[in-house]
Amino acid sequence: MGDTLKVPGARLYHEVSGTGPVLLFIGGGTSDTSNYDGVGPHFADRYTVVSYDRRGNSRSTLDGPAGPQRIEEHADDAIRLIEHLGTGPADVFGSSSGALIALDVAARRPDLVRRVVPHEAPAFTLTPDEDAHLAILHRAAAEFERAGAAAGMAVFGNGTGVPDEFADAGPEALEALRRIEGNAPFFFRHEMLQFVAYRPDLPALGRHRDLLVPAVGEESVDTPPVQAMRVLAKEIGTEVTAFPGGHVGYLQRPVEFAARLAEVLT
Template identity: 45%
Template sequence: MDSGVLDVPGARLYFEVRGTGPVLLTIIGGGSDAAMAAPLAEALSGRHTVITYDRRGATRSPLTGPPGQQRVEEHTSDALRLLEATGPGPADVFATHSGALIGLDLLARHPGRVRRLVAHEPPAFALLPDAASWQRLARDLLDVHARAGVGAALRALGEATGVPPPPGPDPALPSWVRAMLTRMAANLESSLLHELGPFSAYVPDAAALLGAPVVVAYGAGTRGRPLHRTTLAVAAALGTSAVELPGDHVGYLRSPAEFGDALHRLLTETLTA
């Protein structure tokens, strides 16, 4: 594995590169970092050159100015610059949770840079019939944070979305997992305060994405939960059907080999069909 830092406007992005073959950029959800995608990257390293990175504002990708509300478009520009650093050709993209909103925006704005996007469980709550209630939740969580702290706010968010907050860094866990969970404790608070509101209001550009090389996917274990609903809503807006991938919301972390095989098929067989 190689690692490096890329200077972008307003931040310094930490990234890692593994493997050989066609470039695959991974974009992880808010509060997570490159370590969440590391097992998947290792599983795919014999078939892809996998780029993982910490999104702006995360512990290893610090902002170079004061914190503020983060827009999807800022993160899209970061992803574009990472791709530009890899070379002139288009790349595959796997993007999950709020990272999937960035992936959709990247494909809509810069279609020549994306060969195929797999958007996994995009939280496009603005497309749901009860979008107003999700916007209200994003505001209410800031009040919960102010009154009772980040833990209470994250638990309330987990109850609403069906995605519980990550556990603490238990000493029995592998060292790399403990280190990741320690970083996530700080990253999740930043994501809650500066990302949740703008991202939950984001509406994918369906007109730009119609007929684009995108696969919208959800985890089998997410079926029936709010992120399954948002995934189906995105697929409907793009005039396509959602596909099922192994595992739950973080199937790529829990079962990286099985998930990686399924992802590789989506990135290859779909293109040649």
């Protein structure tokens, strides 16, 4: 069921199914609700499953002109969705930049969450190779302006380990990815560089480490997001948990991915 929630500066399109405590899925990059179509139904028998288009993407429109995006503002959106739809602490899964948003929710509003699973957050500010990672993203942004979305995404993907994951995704996943190509300009011009400048609040996350399950894909081999998650886990005193597939394992292997997610949420 699709609906919209008015929040400061935007209208958030979201889809809800099932009954029970809230399980919120937060997408990253250019994604929208469709990225979780294969995983969400596995939880609708015991959760109120919520996915949404982040502000400025797909059907979540901005009230005014687009500008630089902030993780904290996107986390406020997630918080408002949880408060609007839930009656108690929620479980939250975030992928890629959506994982950065999930981490900010956990750091600032631990009272609102029961478990938070940040999957391959590009927290490059935590890595020793931050400057090299940022240089790749600057090249991707420049290539987008020069030659368009496909060229920009190629540079972005080659630098983050994402291309093989997209290539291996099934036909349904590829169709969904085509539907969200229109989000690329917003991503490159207003989100990508702004989001990776975010530094997670490690002291706050460390105080609430029991809420967190830092996650990486089994098939992701030392990519920048994996490096970041390892540093994050070490700094807050926990371990990384492996999930089926790679950076977008929920698209590659939705059944196995859902089973693993169910395990860590139990």
